Amino acid sequence: MSATGIGPDRNSPGQHASRLCGKAFGAVMNVPEVPMRWAQSRLSGGRLGWLFVAPNLAVFALFSFLPVVIDIWFAVTGGSELLPQDRPYVGANNFSDLLTCGNYTDPNSCVRDLFWYGVWNTLEFVVIQVALMLGFSLLTAVVLNRKIVGRGFFRAVFFYPVLLSPVVVALIWKWILQRNGVANAAMEGLGAKPVEWLLNGTWAFSWTVFVSIWAHMGFYTLILLAGLQAIPADIYEAASMDAAPPWRVFRRLTLPLLMPSLIVVFVLGLIRAVQIFDEVYVLTGGGPGTATVYLVQYIYTTGFAQSVRQYGLASAASLLLAGVLLVLTLIQLRGMRSGERG
């Protein structure tokens, strides 16, 4: 208290110390002022902004832009040498090798048949997986948005697989689905014949779709759930006063208002599906035969897992994949912007 007893004593040791700390803090915070004033005087117009973003740009250049440049160099060079200077220039040979086919729908007629197996498998996977993922995520989000018993528990259950590492997810399912796995043991226990879950091409492909949906659905459900909860409740109240049937409410109100979230989920899911690799590589290794070889696995195998590494082919394939992903990202950005405007 002060000597008058009204406010704090300005001369107490505590106040003195806090004033000193304040001054010290101010002095430290003012340190950048001198160089900043100097920079302001020298860098006119918008040039000062470049100074601020320079560290970020340097990091971006080093870890994002430079690898792309190196990737392009590898794509136009051949041989099996790793060091860029040791690689002979081959121009567009790697691209033409990848893209030469007698009939594009028959991988066996292509110079690089495994690349085309990867392309077609990936395309099939993307169409089926994204459609199912979107449908199941939407259904789950709508159900979890209702006032049901144990809603918090079910939300946690659906989100839990997202927390697992893809390798762990794949190992769990491999343990279940392999020839002597849990699923077949259960079937034999029930007197049924074991099924070649991962030995039959159709089954193996279906399981890669299922496992991928199981592992990632929780994340997309969460986005859609947030979108659903952002829809104002009074709109539904108005619809209920008009005695609108539930399906019509869903189709005419919920879906249009959820569209921005749906677009985000669709494009994120699409990009993730095109990049599918880790879970499938551990679960099936691309087998049986090439039934579950996807594009990223082709790139990895060609570049890193063969006795003779064909870095040029792998880089060319990765650039083609990057082109596809770039288009998808632009669609996502456009969708998000139109969502913001809407």
Next chain:
Amino acid sequence: MSRLLSLAGLLLASVPAFAATPALAADIRIACYSDGNECPATKTLAERFTQQNPDIKISIDEMPYKAILESLPVQLAAGNGPDIARITLPGPILKYLADMRSNLKDAAAYEANFGPQLAWLRNGKEDHGIYGLPTQTTVSAPIVNKTLFDQANVPIPAAGATWDDWVVALDKVAKATKTPNAFAIDRSGHRFAGPLISYGAKFFDANGTPAVVDDGFKAMASRYVGWAKDGSADKDVWVASGGGYRDAFEEFKNAKIVMYFSGSWQVHRLETQVGDGFEWLIASEPCGPASCSGMPGGAAFVTFKGSKSPKESARFLEWLGSDKIYAEYMAMTSNLPASAGVQKMGVTYHLTPAGNEAMKAFTADITKLSPVAYQLQGFPYSSSLLNPIADRLSQVMAGQLTLDQAYDRITSDVKDSMAAIKP
């Protein structure tokens, strides 16, 4: 100024003191994979070596075989490789191998001891370098579940029996004992090369140029695909994975197959994991019209040009390769010796009677292998010839290629690999 002079004087005076201290220990880093217990055994012996040579420190990084195949070439290209690594396929890393001759005490004796297998690490006949220490000789051969044969009351095919005879006998046993499959071969072109050679595959033309697909190759490949399709051979081992190596030891250990075509490096696992679960033995090599051949092979510790301790690395490997230590190493790892001296001296294995019989059978098999098998093993890029075989025949088994398409693909894959090696 006087203070500066005093400091300089102090530094000069300290030079003899530093010179008198023992040299700093040289570090040797070994990248090691195990078929059985090779890495722990190497570590035990390395500890003994470092006790005798306190100026050398050895650290062993044990890693999966896949890491040796996939990561080691990249590490070496980036100049960040180990000093020594245990490898089976020198081709992809041939140019990084360091010639140890100048660092060996007695290079001639070393050459005399390990000669034939040292040639497998060389880049052609003109190359006379010594690049490492062979850690074993291996040979592929049939490992048979004798208990199942006894239960089925079927005699084990005798020496001279063809693969066709074998499969007939194995099918009988599998049917009688309700074993899911008659046999399995590791998913490995190297393993399958033995049967291919037995049926007349030559792998090289008259000029020594790789020519994998010929009539002998087709004779065995079509048989094997047929056996996989009718369930005699365990298709899962080859088809389930999209690529790479996969062994069938688990299937044999769990009595899911009657015969397992693998090799001598499995003895340690057979001893420790099958134990007295059932009786097993090594049978004679199945035959074809051309020969009764498996494939020779072996791993080696090799040294690298980028090593900062080339002398110490050579010193360690020369010590490890000395007859007494090498014999102990073979006994510890249950491997067949690659050293002529130790082969003469003999190895006292600490194995069960079945294990000892197996070692005798494998040793006998080595002498009967086809010269084609040795020529193939000695080709530094043999993996470029062998890997497409497993991959493409797996596609045939999965119904994605016809045999003729697979032959064309194997031919083009080999051509492609060879072109990439020498652009």
